[in-house]
Amino acid sequence: MDKIRRYFPSGDEYVTEDALKNLRNYKYRAVDKSFLTKYLYRHYWEWAVTLFPRWMAPNLITLTGLSFEVFDVLLVLLIMPDLEGPGPSWLYFAFGIGMWLYSTFDNVDGKQARRTGTSSPLGELFDHGCDALNCTIAGIVEASAFGCGISWQTITIIFFTTMTFFFSTWEEYHTGVLYLGYINGPTEILTFAVLACFASGIWGPGIWHVPASQGLPLIGSLFPATWELMDAMLAVTFVAMLFGHCMVCCWNVYSACKEQNRSFLATLPQITQYVAFSASCYIWLRNSTTILTNNHLVLFLITAGTAFGRIVSKIILAHLTEMPFPSYTVQMVPLAVGAAFSWLGLFTPRTELAFLVISAMFVVVAYLHWALVVIERFCEFLGINCLSIRPQPDIERPELDGS
Numbered sequence: 001m002d003k004i005r006r007y008f009p010s011g012d013e014y015v016t017e018d019a020l021k022n023l024r025n026y027k028y029r030a031v032d033k034s035f036l037t038k039y040l041y042r043h044y045w046e047w048a049v050t051l052f053p054r055w056m057a058p059n060l061i062t063l064t065g066l067s068f069e070v071f072d073v074l075l076v077l078l079i080m081p082d083l084e085g086p087g088p089s090w091l092y093f094a095f096g097i098g099m100w101l102y103s104t105f106d107n108v109d110g111k112q113a114r115r116t117g118t119s120s121p122l123g124e125l126f127d128h129g130c131d132a133l134n135c136t137i138a139g140i141v142e143a144s145a146f147g148c149g150i151s152w153q154t155i156t157i158i159f160f161t162t163m164t165f166f167f168s169t170w171e172e173y174h175t176g177v178l179y180l181g182y183i184n185g186p187t188e189i190l191t192f193a194v195l196a197c198f199a200s201g202i203w204g205p206g207i208w209h210v211p212a213s214q215g216l217p218l219i220g221s222l223f224p225a226t227w228e229l230m231d232a233m234l235a236v237t238f239v240a241m242l243f244g245h246c247m248v249c250c251w252n253v254y255s256a257c258k259e260q261n262r263s264f265l266a267t268l269p270q271i272t273q274y275v276a277f278s279a280s281c282y283i284w285l286r287n288s289t290t291i292l293t294n295n296h297l298v299l300f301l302i303t304a305g306t307a308f309g310r311i312v313s314k315i316i317l318a319h320l321t322e323m324p325f326p327s328y329t330v331q332m333v334p335l336a337v338g339a340a341f342s343w344l345g346l347f348t349p350r351t352e353l354a355f356l357v358i359s360a361m362f363v364v365v366a367y368l369h370w371a372l373v374v375i376e377r378f379c380e381f382l383g384i385n386c387l388s389i390r391p392q393p394d395i396e397r398p399e400l401d402g403s
Contacts, residue, residue, distance in 0.1 A: 009370075011373045014317075014370055014374050014377070019321035020377060025322065026120075026320060028119070029177045030178040030180070031179050032184075032187075033180060033181050033182045034180060034188065035182065036188060037187055041187065048108050049111040049112055056112065057118065058110065058113040059109070059123060059387055060388070061108060061109040062126055065103075065105025066102065069099065069102050069141060071098060072098040073137055073140055076140060076298070077298065079091055083143055083147075084149035084205075086205055087144075091201075092197050093198060093201040099141065099193055106186070107186075124320065125375075126375070129309065131186075132169075132309040135162045135165050136161070136301050136302065136305025136306075136308065137305070139157045139158040142196070142197070143157045143158075146208045147205025147209065148230065150292055150295055153230055156238075158305070159278060160241055163274065164185055165312060166312055167245060167249040169319075170249065170267075171249040171253055173315050174256050175256040176319075177252075179248075179252060208228070208233070209229065211227070211229070212227040213225070215228075253267055270325050270327065273311060280332070280335040281335060284300075284339040288342055288352065289342075290347075290353055296353060299360060303360040304335060306363045307363050310331045310366070311331075311332070313371070314326040317374060334355075335359075337355075341355070
C-alpha cells in the first residue's frame with residue numbers, strides 16, 4: 001500500500017492543516033428567490049424530512065439521492081444506449097421520478113442536518129460535490145428523455161448544466177453566498193425537466209423533434225425553417241442562461257469586489273478554467289474519429305463530467321477553507337491531450353477509444369482519491385463521521401460559526 005500511495009498526492013497537498021483551521025469561520029449563507037420554493041416546495045420539503053429517521057446522516061441522504069440518477073443512467077445504457085429511442089413509456093417516467101427524488105433528497109439533507117444538529121462544512125462540500133457530478137449524470141438522462149441521441153443537442157445540454165454550475169460556484173467563492181434567482185436550475189428548470197420526462201412517457205420523445213414552427217406556433221417563425229422544437233428550446237435556454245444567470249453572477253461578483261475594495265477584473269481570468277475545459281471537450285468531439293460515430297459519447301461525458309466535478313469541488317473546498325482560487329486540476333490533462341491529438345489527426349478509432357478508456361479510469365481514480373482523502377481530513381478535524389451520526393457525547397468538534 002505504501003508503494004501505491006507514493007503515486008498519489010498527500011492529504012496535506014489537497015488541504016493543509018492551516019486551511020482546515022479556517023473551517024472555524026464557516027457560516028452557510030444562501031438566498032433563494034424562487035416563488036416555487038417559497039409557496040410550494042418549502043412546505044413539501046419540510047414534510048418530506050420527517051419521513052427520514054433521525055439516525056440517518058445528511059450526507060447519506062445526499063448520496064442516496066444521487067444514486068437515483070446513477071440508476072437512471074444505467075437504465076439508459078441497458079435499454080436505450082443510443083440516447084434516442086423511443087424507449088418504453090415506463091422508462092421516461094423512471095427518468096422523471098429519479099430526477100424528482102434526487103431533488104427532494106438534495107433539498108432535505110440540509111434540513112436533516114439542522115434537525116439532528118449535525119450541520120458542518122463537510123455537508124456543503126459533500127452536497128455541492130454531488131451536485132457537480134450530477135450536472136453530467138442528469139444531463140445524460142434528460143437528453144435521453146428528449147430523444148436527442150448521440151448528437152450535438154446532447155452535448156449542448158451538458159454544456160448548459162456545467163456552465164451554469166461553474167458560474168454559481170465561482171460567484172459563491174467571491175460573495176460567500178449561494179444565490180438562487182427567481183428562476184433557477186435546481187427549482188424551476190428541474191421542475192420543467194421532470195415534466196418533460198413525463199411528457200415523453202405519455203406522447204413519446206418525438207414531440208420535441210417536430211418543426212419549431214409547429215411546436216411553437218406563436219414564435220416559431222422567428223427560427224430557421226429547418227430547426228426542430230428542440231433546437232429552438234436550446235437557443236432560448238442559451239439566451240436565458242447567458243443573460244439571466246451568467247451575467248447576474250458577474251454582477252454579484254462585481255458588487256462583492258466593489259464592497260470589499262478588490263479588483264473585479266482580477267477575478268475574470270478564473271473563468272478561463274471553464275473555457276479551457278469546454279474548449280478541450282469541443283475540439284476533441286469535433287475532430288473525433290469514434291466518439292460520435294461509434295456511440296462512445298456516454299463514456300466521454302462521464303470522463304469529462306468527472307473532471308468537471310473535480311474542478312468545481314476544488315473551488316468549493318477553497319471557499320470553505322479560505323484558500324486561493326484553484327486555477328488547475330490534473331484531471332484536465334487527458335481532455336487537453338485528447339483535444340490536441342484529435343485536432344492533429346493522430347488518433348485512429350482504435351487508439352482513440354483506448355485513450356478514452358484510460359482517461360476515464362485516470363480521472364475517476366484521481367477524483368475518488370481526492371474526495372476520500374479530503375473527506376477523511378474534514379472528519380478528523382471536525383470530529384464527525386461522513387455517512388453516519390456519532391453519538392453526541394462522543395463528538396468533540398471545534399466551535400463553528402454557522403448552521
